[in-house]
Amino acid sequence: MTDTPPNAPPGALAQGLHDARRLAPGLIIAGLVALSASWLSEHYHAPVMLFALLLGIAVNFLSQDPRCRPGIEFASKTVLRLGVALLGMRITFGQVESLGVGPLLLTAAAVALTILFGWLLARYTRLGEAFGVLTGGAVAICGASAALAIAAVLPKSPTHERDTVMTVVAVTTLSTIAMVLYPLVAHAIGLDAHASGIFLGATIHDVAQVVGAGYSVSTEAGDTATIVKLFRVALLLPVVLLVSLRFRASAGMDAGGVRPPLLPMFLVAFAVLVAVNSSGYVPTAVAAAVQAASGWCLVTAIAALGTKTSLGDLAKVGWKPIAVMVGETLFVGLLVLAGLALLGIG
Numbered sequence: 197m198t199d200t201p202p203n204a205p206p207g208a209l210a211q212g213l214h215d216a217r218r219l220a221p222g223l224i225i226a227g228l229v230a231l232s233a234s235w236l237s238e239h240y241h242a243p244v245m246l247f248a249l250l251l252g253i254a255v256n257f258l259s260q261d262p263r264c265r266p267g268i269e270f271a272s273k274t275v276l277r278l279g280v281a282l283l284g285m286r287i288t289f290g291q292v293e294s295l296g297v298g299p300l301l302l303t304a305a306a307v308a309l310t311i312l313f314g315w316l317l318a319r320y321t322r323l324g325e326a327f328g329v330l331t332g333g334a335v336a337i338c339g340a341s342a343a344l345a346i347a348a349v350l351p352k353s354p355t356h357e358r359d360t361v362m363t364v365v366a367v368t369t370l371s372t373i374a375m376v377l378y379p380l381v382a383h384a385i386g387l388d389a390h391a392s393g394i395f396l397g398a399t400i401h402d403v404a405q406v407v408g409a410g411y412s413v414s415t416e417a418g419d420t421a422t423i424v425k426l427f428r429v430a431l432l433l434p435v436v437l438l439v440s441l442r443f444r445a446s447a448g449m450d451a452g453g454v455r456p457p458l459l460p461m462f463l464v465a466f467a468v469l470v471a472v473n474s475s476g477y478v479p480t481a482v483a484a485a486v487q488a489a490s491g492w493c494l495v496t497a498i499a500a501l502g503t504k505t506s507l508g509d510l511a512k513v514g515w516k517p518i519a520v521m522v523g524e525t526l527f528v529g530l531l532v533l534a535g536l537a538l539l540g541i542g
Contacts, residue, residue: 222267222500225258226275229499230492245408248495249375252502259503271500276404277462279493283407283422284469285478285486292423292470295394302535303398303424307431310336310528317520326350328520329439331363335524338429339371339402340364345432349440359517366521371401372505374525375409382413385533389413391542393420398532401525403429408498429463 233247258264314332318324330350334343347360378400382392392413400406403425410421469486472478536542 219267219270221261222258222264222269223271223275223496224267225255225264225503226252226268226271226496226500229255229502230495233495233499244495245412245498246376248498249372249408249502249505252499253505255503256505268500268503271496272404272504275493275500276497279490279497280403280407280422280426281462281465281469282486282490282493284466285473285483285490286419287423287470288474289470290474295420295423298539299394299398299424299541300427302394302532302539303427304431306398306528306531306535307336307428307435309531310524311435313527314520314524317523321516321520323516323520324353326353326356326443327359327517329442330359331367331517331521332524333435333439334363334367335370335401335521335528336428337432337435338425339367339405341403341429342432342435343367345436346439349436349443351443362517363521366518367401368501369505370521370525371405372501374400374529375405375412378529379409379413387536387542389416390420391536393417394424394541395532395536397421397424398428399525399529400425402501404494404497404501407494411494426463426466 229251230248233244233251236247236251237244259268311329311332314335315325315328318328318331330343330346333346334340336342343360343363347356347363350356353359378396379392382395387395393410393416396409396413396417397406397420400409400421406421406425407418411418473483
């Protein structure tokens with residue numbers, strides 16, 4: 197006799213248990229950091245995302261432990277994507293429409309001009325056209341995800357892998373710094389919640405940090421920042437297609453290689469949930485439960501990202517590449533602020 201269900205192959209069950217054991221240590225670490233951040237936030241009335249980030253950075257050494265690394269990677273990627281997808285239950289088409297044409301055009305223009313600026317800056321510093329497109333795209337669109345997608349269609353030069361790894365490390369670090377500083381900048385110059393959300397969503401590199409920065413300001417700012425950021429993520433598709441066409445003659449193809457998807461599935465899931473939420477048929481209790489689950493996923497993902505963040509990594513790659521990416525970051529920030537002033541938003 198056996199208790200194994202006929203439709204559950206023993207091999208699949210064993211693999212599932214193995215994966216659970218492999219991911220458990222890192223997920224437990226990220227979860228404990230998230231719980232600690234929530235406790236501190238409740239008792240000291242400060243943003244939970246900021247506490248999760250700082251506590252995560254404090255235990256950065258754990259991300260180097262082979263037992264913890266798989267779970268931390270899972271939390272910072274898969275749990276993050278799940279959290280962002282579930283955020284769709286917060287938002288409706290009416291809210292997207294409320295942004296207006298101006299902010300969306302401003303965001304699209306910021307993406308295009310930042311990539312162009314990165315290309316010019318990299319040529320000026322003799323780092324190469326491909327490097328400028330890679331870093332400009334990472335800063336302009338969605339950080340590490342954009343860097344990996346764009347790298348897949350760039351020429352495979354001798355420094356290709358090094359440049360890709362450096363870009364991922366640098367853009368993640370700069371995005372983490374922006375997550376802390378940009379809400380302070382928005383407050384200092386007197387932006388309201390709506391304008392702050394546009395500014396944060398259109399300028400911070402990675403999705404997780406946009407969400408963390410936005411909801412550290414207010415719920416309205418977080419919702420607006422998320423909508424604007426996911427619009428930037430959607431622009432990854434046309435950008436990668438254009439980059440592929442530009443470098444088609446020299447990029448080549450990796451035999452058997454797998455390219456990252458041009459349209460991330462978490463963005464598709466987010467859009468589906470927005471449509472469902474916009475229908476008006478979702479019970480309030482269900483919407484509240486999904487929103488709570490989204491919040492926990494995002495705090496856990498921020499904690500995991502914190503454990504992976506080491507500011508000392510910037511010192512290992514030389515000053516020119518870092519200067520280019522800092523320049524691109526400042527460019528998109530100032531451009532969006534100027535655009536907000538021109539549009540009279542804020």
